[in-house]
Amino acid sequence: MNALIVNLQNVEKRLGTKGILTVPSLNIYEHERIGIIGNNGVGKTTLLNLISGKLLPDRGKIQRQVAFAYYEQISLSDSTNVPLDKELLSRFRVPKVTSSKFSGGESAKLRLTQTLSAYEPGLLLDEPTSHLDGNGVNLLVEELRYYYGTLVVVSHDRYFLDQLATKIWEVANGKVTEYPGNYTKYLALKKAEDARQQRRATDYLKEKKQLKQAL
DSSP states (O other): OOOEEEEEEEEEEEOTTSOEEEEEEEEEETTOEEEEEOOTTSSHHHHHHHHHTSSOOSEEEEEESSOEEEEOSSOSOOOOSSOOOHHHHHHTTOOSSOGGGOOHHHHHHHHHHHHHTTOOSEEEEESTTTTOOHHHHHHHHHHHHTOOSEEEEEOOOHHHHHHHOSEEEEEETTEEEEEESOHHHHHHHHHHHHHHHHHHHHHHHHHHHHHHHHO
16 A cells, blocks of 8 residues: 555634635545545635645644645746756747746746646645646646656646546535545546435435324
């Protein structure tokens, strides 16, 4: 079994006025590829920030065994002290001009190059396909296929998650639920789960009706 590199235990974090993200227990193992999904504002980025150490939990404990490079969805600067991988810059076709003249897609490719050039054993990505066109997404997928470390990514891009994720974390109602497989496997499991819940609800109503009739 791969080594445990991150453990969240009894973690709680307040999400402003929107409630609390509660994580009784959550583990990340070496070489896993985890896709984090959920509606906007449910705490996906908060979860990444907790894993990275940018945020501290209001309660509980987080243990990390490796360093993580972090691609943030919103960045105030394109500057970095990390030497850039020139081959990666070329593959992403980042123009050799001042970054102030970059389009949204070009800026995203530059920041992705900066993040990937750090060569950390862990990698956190927050909506990395935003601003990328189809070719850019495919290039990123190919780069991440050969990434040797542990990948944790927040994304709404189904294609991206289907290509890379081996596990899905669904963030909803202040909780994180884990599903094996990629996004398509997650949808199938959710559909089966919803069908089971519907059957249980139907059986409950049927039994309630029978009890009333018996009384």
